[in-house]
Amino acid sequence: MAQKPETDRAEALTEEEMKALEEQFDSEVRFRPLPTLLGWLAAAALFILSCYHYYTSGYGIPQATTHRGVHLAFTLALIFIFFAVWHQPREPRRGFLAPLGLPLLDWVFAIAGAVSALYVPWIFNELAFRVGDPLPIDVFMGTVLIAVLLEATRRAMGWPLPVIALLFIAYAYFGQSMPGILAHPGASWDNIVNHLYLTSQGIYGTALGVISTYVFHFVLFGVLATRIGLGQLFIDLASALAGRYSGGPAKVSVLSSAMLGSISGSSIANTVTTGSLTIPAMIRIGYPRHFAAAVEAASSTGGQITPPVMGAVAFLMIEYLGVPLTTILTAALVPAFMHFFGVLVQVHLEARRRGLRGLTKDELPVAWTVFKAGWLTTLPLFVLVAILLSGKTPYLAAFWGITACLLVLVIQNFLRHDVKTAVTESVRETWEGFVVGAKYSLSVTAAAALVGVIIGVVTLTGVGFKIAYMVTSVAAGWAQSVADSLAFLPFELFSVPTLTLLFTLIMTAIVCVLMGCGIPTTANYLIMIAVAAPILSLLGVEPIVAHFFVFYFGVLADITPPVALAAYAAAGIAGANAFKAGNTAFRLGMGKALVPFVFVFSPSMLLVTDSFTWSEFFVATIGAMLGIWMLSAAFTSWLFAPLRLYERLLLAFSAILFVAPDLYATLAGAVIALPVFVRQMMTRGETSSSSP
Helix, strand or coil: CHHHHHHHHHHHHHHHHHHHHHHHHHHHHHCCCHHHHHHHHHHHHHHHHHHHHHHHHHHHCCHHHHHHHHHHHHHHHHHHHCCCCCCCCCCCCCCHHHHHHHCCCHHHHHHHHHHHHHHHCCCCHHCCCCCCCCCCHHHHHHHHHHHHHHHHHHHCCHHHHHHHHHHHHHHHHCCHHCCCCCCCCCCCCCHHHHHHCCCCCCCHHHHHHHHHHHHHHHHHHHHHHHHCCHHHHHHHHHHHHHHHHHHHHHHHHHHHHHHHHCCCHHHHHHHHHHHHHHHHHHHHHCHHHHHHHHHHHHHHHHHHHCCCCCHHHHHHHHHCCCHHHHHHHHHHHHHHHHHHHHHHHHHHHHHHHCCCCCCCHCCCCCCCHHHHHHHHHHHHHHHHHHHHHHHCCCHHHHHHHHHHHHHHHHHHHHHHHHHHHHHHHHHHHHHHHHHHHHHHHHHHHHHHHHHHHHHHHHHCCCHHHHHHHHHHHHHHHHHHHHHHCCCCCCCCCCCHHHHHHHHHHHHHHHHHHHCCCCCHHHHHHHHHHHHHHHHHHHHHCCCHHHHHHHHHHHHHHHHHCCHHHHHHHHHHCCCCCCHHHHHHHHHCHHHHHHHHHHHHHHHHCCCCCCCCCCHHHHHHHHHHHHHHHHHHHHCCCCCCECCCCCHHHHEEEHHHHHHHCCCHHHHHHHHHHHHHHHHHHHHHHHHHCCCC
């Protein structure tokens, strides 16, 4: 009886409950309720911000500092309107501005943030004479903006990122007191503010530029594409294509999350959107609750690595690497496939082990009927991809994608309603889409600006190269110790350089996951690439490979306990134990953990690297697929029939050899796995012949 409420909740999740779950686990959408007047004023500001970006994406971006300053000013003011000090459901109205429903302190922060953000664009023509020798007013305004940014990011995302930023600022100021190699001459507060505020190396740097120039537009596109029904079309098509097979709802979850993830970069939003449909269905056919939650969470985290949108990081990469977006999207194809392949193999083996059915014909939509009814919603995605592939700028592609969304929206309303109602509904839905799109961009903008502070300290103090030297020195020491301990072998199993790179990658991966437990993927990527890129470059790793490695392990944090937010949101839908769901989601997402090591040692998997060869690509890719399959079987205890303990151990060991991007290792893995494979086939044959 104690389980009954959970069953009800999993089977009948309302839209309000979905929204509450998303807000519970995603601080970035935890907006406070506003009184009517202020709500309309704030919505109007959000609409204006979206209109500004929509116009500039199609007709030209203003001067960089001006553009970034305007975007940041709007964002900071709106954050203090929409985010409460302590995420209270509703704050008391007090102070002389109480009729507008906010405490006086919030208005002070909002105004101070907007003014200090616009100050640099205002004095832009004089910056050439003031950088390096700031006026007292410059230092004051910079101090105000840094303080406001810290508080805005804390409200929108919690404490971790502001604490990290404060530690970096303290490092810059107290450099002379640092131990050993970390010591540096230190910088005065005026110099720190000058570097972080008046130059393009800090707050107004690349991170903020990418958010205001690219990411905002694609967030808006994703919101509008979802509103016209593209997301629902993906879910229905996935159900029609995959639902009939064994464990059908789990496969629908994987496929729909992959398709929905192509237009949305949010793991938690994807989890809640598709999970509200797939998780109850998985539970209904016999999957355990924690496993159903884990499948949805692991699948949904693939959205951030799935072209063509990929969230904010893809656009950051094009700025940092200086390559076209098509290069990033091409590089992401195979690793993204590997992630979903890994989840799909495990849900299939689990379904076979449990003897789970697929969905019946009555429970499934018909693919052609679904596509015929919703084909128009795919137009914006085709427009977006076509313009991206033509070589035009990403923001121009977003402009035409958004325009196509608006066109489809109008057509849909005219097909459903009379002329007057169609016009009214089109205006209302455009307003709501523009407001929601801008609203969802607030947190990521604050995080990017604050990460600019961290990156600014790295460039000011050179700490990135110092950390790189420390990490590589430790890794080299470990590598030499391991090599010495294996010296009795008649052949060289691992070279010292290979082991040094391996240990460096392991340390980098651990730090990425730990950082990702407290801060969003975008901020994690920006911080780690400032610190980890010098480390990996010292060891000869190509830049695009290093960036993808850091990115993948940052995303993995969404399903890595103890702060696996996507898994916890899915557990809320399923009524499952959150920690158990997180552990299972991490196991299901192992492809995302293994593949980055593969493409570091075999860069051809990314397709676009300087060292690409087809032979290396096929060895690495086929080996990785076999390794993921063998390891999945070992975890699930099922290949074609139940596995014995020694068979699971053999498959796990063979998986390591398969994943190693080397032909001889792959062949050795095949030799080890072959006896297990043969016995499994014989066992399956015996089981089949004895079945009535």
